Structure formats: C-alpha cells, structure tokens
Amino acid sequence: MSPVEEIVIGEGPLRWQDVVAVARNGAHLSLSASAWARIDNAQAIVECIVASGERAYGVNTGLGALCNVSLHGEQLSQLSRNTLLSHACGVGAALPDEQTRAIICAAIINYTQGKSGLHRQVVEALLTLLNRQITPQVPSQGSVGYLTHMAHIGIALLGVGNVSYRGHIMPALQALDAEGLSPVVLGAKDGLCLVNGTPCMTGLSCLAIADAQRLTHWADVVGAMSFEALRGQLNAFDAEIIALKPHPGMQIVGSNLRSLLDGSEVLANSQGIRTQDALSIRSIPQVHGATRDQLAHATRQIEIELNSATDNPLLLGTPEAYRVVSQANPHGQSVAMAADLLAIAVAELGSIAERRLDRLINPTVSGLPAFLVSQPGVNSGMMIVQYVAASLCAENRQLAQPAVTDNYVTSGLQEDHLSMGTNAALKLHRVLDNATQILAIEYLLAAQAFEFLKGQRFGVGTDVAWRLLREQVPAYDEDRWLAPDIAASAELLRSEALLETVYRSCRNVAAINTAGARLAREYDGSDATNRSDAAASSRASLAPTNNIDGDPKTYRHP
Missing domain, CATH: 1.10.275.10 (Fumarase/aspartase (N-terminal domain))
Structure with a gap:
C-alpha cells in the first residue's frame, strides 16, 4: 500500500488541488x-x-x-x-x-x-x-x-x-x-x-475545477476524433492563423488538435474536398479555448477565496491590542460569479459536442452510413443516443442560468443581498456531469465512425483514443443495449491516467506535461512551495506546454 499523502497548512497559500487531494483522494490534513x-x-x-x-x-x-x-x-x-x-x-x-x-x-x-x-x-x-x-x-x-x-x-x-x-x-x-x-x-x-463564511461554495468549486480541467483536455481529444471522422479541413487549425487571435486557451487547443491529428491519412486524403467545414467543426479552438480561459479565471477567483478570511466579525491584532470588525467577507459573490461563469463555459463544451455528434450520424453531411450502423432500417444504430445528448444539452442550458442574479431577502432585512453561491457551485457539478455524458456519447460515435475509415491511418493521438475505447466497448455490427456503452465511455473520460496515455502518444502537446512543478507555477504565477510533492506533481501533470520533452512554452493569463 502506498503511503497516504499529507497536506500541511503552513504559511503559503493552498491550491484547489490540495482540497481535491484531501476530499477525493483521502490525503491526511494537518496544521x-x-x-x-x-x-x-x-x-x-x-x-x-x-x-x-x-x-x-x-x-x-x-x-x-x-x-x-x-x-x-x-x-x-x-x-x-x-x-x-x-x-x-x-x-x-x-x-x-x-x-x-x-x-x-x-x-x-x-x-x-x-x-x-x-x-x-x-x-x-x-x-x-x-x-x-x-x-x-x-x-x-x-x-x-x-x-x-x-x-x-x-x-x-x-x-x-x-x-x-x-x-x-x-x-x-x-x-x-x-x-x-x-x-x-x-x-x-x-x-x-x-x-x-464561504468554505461551502469554495470547497465544492475546488472539486468542480478538477473535473472541468480534465473534461477540457478530453474535449480536445474527442473533438479531434469527430473532426477526423468528418474529414475536416485542417487549415482551420493552422498555427499562423490561430496565432492571429491570441487568446491563451485558443492557442492551447489549436496546438492540441494539430498534435492529436498529426500523421492522419484520413485528413491528408480529404484535403480540399470542401471549401470550409461547418462552424461546429472548424471552431473547436475558438470554443474550447474560450472555455479554458473561463476556467483559468474561475480558478483564480476560487483560490483567492480559499485563502481568504471570510468570517464575520473578523478579529485583528493581538489580545493586547485588537480590533473586532463587522463586515461582509462572508458574502460569496466572487465564488458565485465564478461558478456561474464556469457553468456557462462547460455547457458550451457540451453544446458544440452535441452539434458535432449530430453531424456524425447524418449521412447527408458525414458521408458515412446513416446512424453509423450497417443495414440501417433493420438497425436504428446511433439514432436515439443523439436524442439523449440533445436532452442533456437542453438541461444544461437551463442550469447555465446564473444563480447569483436570483436574489432574496432574509433575516428581517438584515441580510438583503445574497450570493446563492452554494447553489451556483452545486448546479455547476450538474452541468459537468451532463457535459461528461454528452462527450461520452460523442466519443462512442466518433469511434464508431472510425470503423468505416479503418483502411487509412488515423492521427497519432486520435488512434490511441479510439483503441482505448475499443478495449472497453466493441464496435457495433447491429443494434444492442447502448446504455452500458455510454457509461463505459463516460468512465474513460473520468480517467486522468488514460488522458495522459492519449496525449503522450503525441510529440508536441499543449495540455499534458510532467516536467515538474515549475510548469504549474509558470502557468498561473503561483508558487508551489509549502505544499506536498505529490500535490505539486499532480498540478504539474496538467500544466500547459507546447513541447512534452523540451523546454515548456507556457502562457500566462493577465
């Protein structure tokens, strides 16, 4: 049995990863x-x-x-x-x-x-x-x-x-x-x-950050598979073009897509078959990248709150010379807004994924068999799983409505402006769950589309992702019970280890690197000292870099 990780609260700030280590992984907490x-x-x-x-x-x-x-x-x-x-x-x-x-x-x-x-x-x-x-x-x-x-x-x-x-x-x-x-x-x-104080909404949001970060990485993988299966025009991800719109997240996604699709004969043989693709296909860097940028913003807000004093009243000074100050630090507006914004961003990941997977099953635009199954008619294939994705997408649109603007008055007019931050954090978790299921369905459909393109080589990353799913879910020759396959696909999307397996198949990757905690510090301007080595390693494993083996080229958010 491996030793239990220990998180020690000392002088330095703590990170969302420390909360996740304690809450989800059973790390020992001490002071x-x-x-x-x-x-x-x-x-x-x-x-x-x-x-x-x-x-x-x-x-x-x-x-x-x-x-x-x-x-x-x-x-x-x-x-x-x-x-x-x-x-x-x-x-x-x-x-x-x-x-x-x-x-x-x-x-x-x-x-x-x-x-x-x-x-x-x-x-x-x-x-x-x-x-x-x-x-x-x-x-x-x-x-x-x-x-x-x-x-x-x-x-x-x-x-x-x-x-x-x-x-x-x-x-x-x-x-x-x-x-x-x-x-x-x-x-x-x-x-x-x-x-x-605000620990309730803050602790919940720390877990949501972990899930959102993993999901954004997987979204690039699954989106790349759909792009390849639909024989997209790779010029839309050209490095020079992407650089002309220098949003940090967009640069990361563009680099990821080029790396995941590197070496694809499917795309090479499809060059020029259409002038341009539908927006749900060619705008993956812009949409996924925007979600990454909102995640970075939410992370900053939530980590500031995590390391704040949020009680009322607050006690300043020493027993010999002190002040007792009534104020409003327990108001959770910053966390509530961050959670609401992140819910919108994650809902958009699911929204664009649903549009991509709908194209995969439509022979008019995909050039693939209807509903991705042999003998359509006697077999319905992937027809109804798109209904499921559409339903989840609709629910996410409802959940993406801000909680923070829905205000009430309590305690005899004493508390007459409220953050609704815990509600915001809890509905963010529901949005994440729904988006995971939507991407799991897209993963299934993109992998099934690959079955009709197997005569050509796939991208180095997308090929690994396809084979990982096939280890758990066999290809479809005829209709079968689909719910367990969706569950198996969703479980893969919850795995960081398998995510790293996909990205490590690529030579130039923006999403995954284990070169050390320095990358995590450069990513967000923080210092990884005073925290456990294991937690620092976890943070570093998802730090952005454009070269998995060489010198990192990280981005900073302003």
Missing part, C-alpha cells in the same frame, strides 16, 4: 505550528472580549436580525450550540462524501487565517472528521449562501445527526464512540464560526 498559533491568537482575543464585556456580534449578541440582543455568561456557549441546531434545517438528498469533505477542508483552511476565533479543540475535531473518514450527512438544499450546509457539518461535532463511517450511515454519536471520541463542547463564537 503547522504557525497555523495553530494563528488560531490560538484569535481565540485569545475572543476570551478578552468575553472578559471585558465589550459588545461583539456573534460573540455576545444574537445573530442576524437579533444582533442587538446582548448575551452573558453561560448564554455564550449555549448560543454556539443553539446556532448549529437551529441552522441545521436543510432538505434534499445528502451531498456525496467527497463534497462534504471538500467543504470541511476549505473551512479548516479558512480558520487557519487566524481571524475567526474558533477554539483549538473545534478545529482538532474537524481534522479528526477528515482524517478518520467520519463524514457528516449534509442535505444538499437549503442555503442562500452557506448556513444550513455548514450547520449540518457542525452538529456532527456535537454527536447530533448522521454520518457516513466505514461504508455505513449511522448516528454521529455512534461513529464518534467507535473512534474513542467525545462530542465537542463549544465556547463563545464557535457556533458562528462553524456556520459562517
């Missing part, structure tokens, strides 16, 4: 001495506030519209407990474990800014939930920002509610007892700290 010192300093300020009787929101006052109600003595601890119990009122199906774990990880990162005032034992308890795989059951619906989702995590620390533990759903108290743990006793401000 450096300096991180603990920041937490302890803020908590000492809370103790000073309590001792002095100074009024501070959420420390010794009610919450929201009750902010002018003063509290004293044992009421402060009771407020923390009551805050979790009263706010844990979500509805709907529970979040997947990895999503809840991402939220907890992002929350801990937030607390290590040392501006919240949470007691050390509460942070230790959250770390224990992560590292011992005790995952609160969090209803997916009910937050206009984050409160109900965060409260359902918080009540697990009290031994209330249900958790996922060792493959079973059980009462939180039972899981804590199995690990020899006791429920946490909360102090002043602990309850507010546990429900406040």
